[in-house]
Amino acid sequence: MAKPTDSIPMAAASSSSLYPPPEVPMELHAVNREKLFKSLREHLSLSSLPLHGFVFLQGGEEKNRYCTDHTELFRQESYFAYLFGVREPGFYGAIDIATGKSILFAPRLPAEYAVWLGEIKPLSHFKETYKVSMVYYTDEIVKVLHDQYQGSGKPLLFLLHGLNTDSNNFSKPAEFEGIEKFETDKNNLHPILTECRVLKSDLELAVIQFANDISSEAHVEVMRKTRAGMKEYQLESTFLHHTYMYGGCRHCSYTCICATGDNSAVLHYGHAAAPNDRTLQDGDMALLDMGAEFHFYGSDITCSFPVNGKFTNDQCLIYNAVLDAHNAVISAMKPGVSWVDMHKLAEKTVLESLKKGRLLLGDVEDMMVERLGAVFIPHGLGHLLGLDTHDPGGYLKGAERPKEPGLKSLRTSRELLEGMVITVEPGCYFIDALLVPAMESPKTSKFFNKEEINKFRGFGGVRIESDVRVTSDGCVNMTNCPREVLDIEAVMAGAPWPIKKKSIHPQNGES
Numbered sequence: 001m002a003k004p005t006d007s008i009p010m011a012a013a014s015s016s017s018l019y020p021p022p023e024v025p026m027e028l029h030a031v032n033r034e035k036l037f038k039s040l041r042e043h044l045s046l047s048s049l050p051l052h053g054f055v056f057l058q059g060g061e062e063k064n065r066y067c068t069d070h071t072e073l074f075r076q077e078s079y080f081a082y083l084f085g086v087r088e089p090g091f092y093g094a095i096d097i098a099t100g101k102s103i104l105f106a107p108r109l110p111a112e113y114a115v116w117l118g119e120i121k122p123l124s125h126f127k128e129t130y131k132v133s134m135v136y137y138t139d140e141i142v143k144v145l146h147d148q149y150q151g152s153g154k155p156l157l158f159l160l161h162g163l164n165t166d167s168n169n170f171s172k173p174a175e176f177e178g179i180e181k182f183e184t185d186k187n188n189l190h191p192i193l194t195e196c197r198v199l200k201s202d203l204e205l206a207v208i209q210f211a212n213d214i215s216s217e218a219h220v221e222v223m224r225k226t227r228a229g230m231k232e233y234q235l236e237s238t239f240l241h242h243t244y245m246y247g248g249c250r251h252c253s254y255t256c257i258c259a260t261g262d263n264s265a266v267l268h269y270g271h272a273a274a275p276n277d278r279t280l281q282d283g284d285m286a287l288l289d290m291g292a293e294f295h296f297y298g299s300d301i302t303c304s305f306p307v308n309g310k311f312t313n314d315q316c317l318i319y320n321a322v323l324d325a326h327n328a329v330i331s332a333m334k335p336g337v338s339w340v341d342m343h344k345l346a347e348k349t350v351l352e353s354l355k356k357g358r359l360l361l362g363d364v365e366d367m368m369v370e371r372l373g374a375v376f377i378p379h380g381l382g383h384l385l386g387l388d389t390h391d392p393g394g395y396l397k398g399a400e401r402p403k404e405p406g407l408k409s410l411r412t413s414r415e416l417l418e419g420m421v422i423t424v425e426p427g428c429y430f431i432d433a434l435l436v437p438a439m440e441s442p443k444t445s446k447f448f449n450k451e452e453i454n455k456f457r458g459f460g461g462v463r464i465e466s467d468v469r470v471t472s473d474g475c476v477n478m479t480n481c482p483r484e485v486l487d488i489e490a491v492m493a494g495a496p497w498p499i500k501k502k503s504i505h506p507q508n509g510e511s
Contacts, residue, residue, distance in 0.1 A: 016246035024295045026131040028203040029085040037100045052098045053156030058174035059091040078387040081296040098150045101133040108137045142178035156183045162190025166390040198393035199419035211299035212478040214247030215292045232258040232276040243292035253298030253389045257289035264460030265429045280307045302465030309492035321353030325426035326464045333475040337416045343381040346426040347373025359452045374406025375438045382423035383411035420470045429461030
């Protein structure tokens with residue numbers, strides 16, 4: 001991605017090394033279309049099906065807030081964004097299976113649009129901007145596709161319809177006036193297009209890397225400004241301001257989780273009924289799960305740190321248990337590794353640390369058999385990341401989700417593949433709704449040192465989350481936040497990040 005050559009305002013230049021954000025080439029989406037084109041043709045050939053018809057997708061539509069005329073900020077549907085990169089609502093897109101040519105269909109806007117919403121762009125603008133073969137209006141879909149079709153009979157449309165295994169919702173197949181004049185196929189496209197999204201191109205990785213860079217930088221800025229007496233939403237505001245001001249990130253990947261004190265044991269804190277509004281107290285741990293979205297592609301980063309900038313011994317124990325799990329997983333990641341095994345590795349590492357800290361008693365292997373790890377890590381280790389925070393493709397068609405506690409929350413059970421981007425987010429939480437039943441159960445009560453465990457009731461939790469891309473022989477951590485206890489304390493005390501480590505090598509001929 002190229003950096004813009006415009007002059008940089010001094011104030012912005014001094015506040016972020018990443019400003020201005022890079023320009024994203026539309027070649028990214030052309031590469032995605034070519035990948036789908038080849039994958040679908042290969043599938044059709046192997047299935048002895050004719051190589052003609054059109055991939056046909058409907059883009060997102062603007063929505064109003066309930067019955068009002070307040071239009072909510074539009075964000076493109078992710079599959080459509082993947083193939084075409086179109087920012088505007090109301091578009092359709094097609095790819096000719098016979099030729100690979102791409103076609104966009106733009107809405108024909110009324111004249112009053114120019115008065116209220118700005119210039120009505122000609123079709124040539126969209127052709128040039130989005131680098132497609134042809135652009136027409138949406139009221140020309142039927143005629144254009146019939147004219148372009150090279151087969152016999154009704155043209156065939158491959159429509160997007162399939163299950164999202166995270167939401168259990170189905171993607172919406174395209175609808176338009178005159179669709180009855182086409183044959184439609186709702187079975188073949190979704191699994192192929194989803195698998196295309198699982199493995200990222202170099203251009204996609206560059207965009208995800210920038211989203212990580214600006215989000216990492218914003219997390220550091222939040223760390224530096226955190227003080228007891230602030231509100232959680234002020235931490236959220238600081239993050240949102242930095243990523244938008246210096247990264248041009250108008251959208252967040254998800255609702256920010258800014259949890260302090262016992263709120264940090266609420267896994268999806270920050271929603272409307274728990275709106276990041278607690279006052280930070282001296283001695284609290286903060287768990288901040290926030291990620292910016294850049295050119296549709298997301299980041300998902302969690303940092304945990306003490307509000308006052310200094311870890312207590314108890315905070316160090318829990319934090320380092322999670323950090324050890326985080327680092328152990330990243331050290332073990334490479335193509336062919338089972339994500340279920342990685343989750344178990346994280347659990348085992350945390351349990352071993354809790355045993356060393358005298359919170360748990362007994363044999364860790366016995367704890368693993370009884371699924372004790374799920375008491376402290378009830379969520380999955382991580383998830384695929386891309387155009388969506390929980391990117392699709394975690395479970396292939398026919399794959400069964402694990403049923404054991406903890407493991408059933410995994411958003412994927414796949415083996416790792418080169419090109420995947422996946423989050424690594426182990427945690428350790430003290431959640432009464434899980435702790436109390438486990439401490440009373442005849443199978444697991446023997447593992448708890450109740451006197452020590454009770455000291456952590458109300459502690460909250462710790463999570464450390466990084467975005468990691470799988471390489472040919474290992475992985476690369478795309479996130480760059482302070483993780484070690486000493487580094488966090490130094491940054492919160494004003495040290496630069498990354499911290500410049502003192503050289504241990506002799507200089508100027510010294511021995």
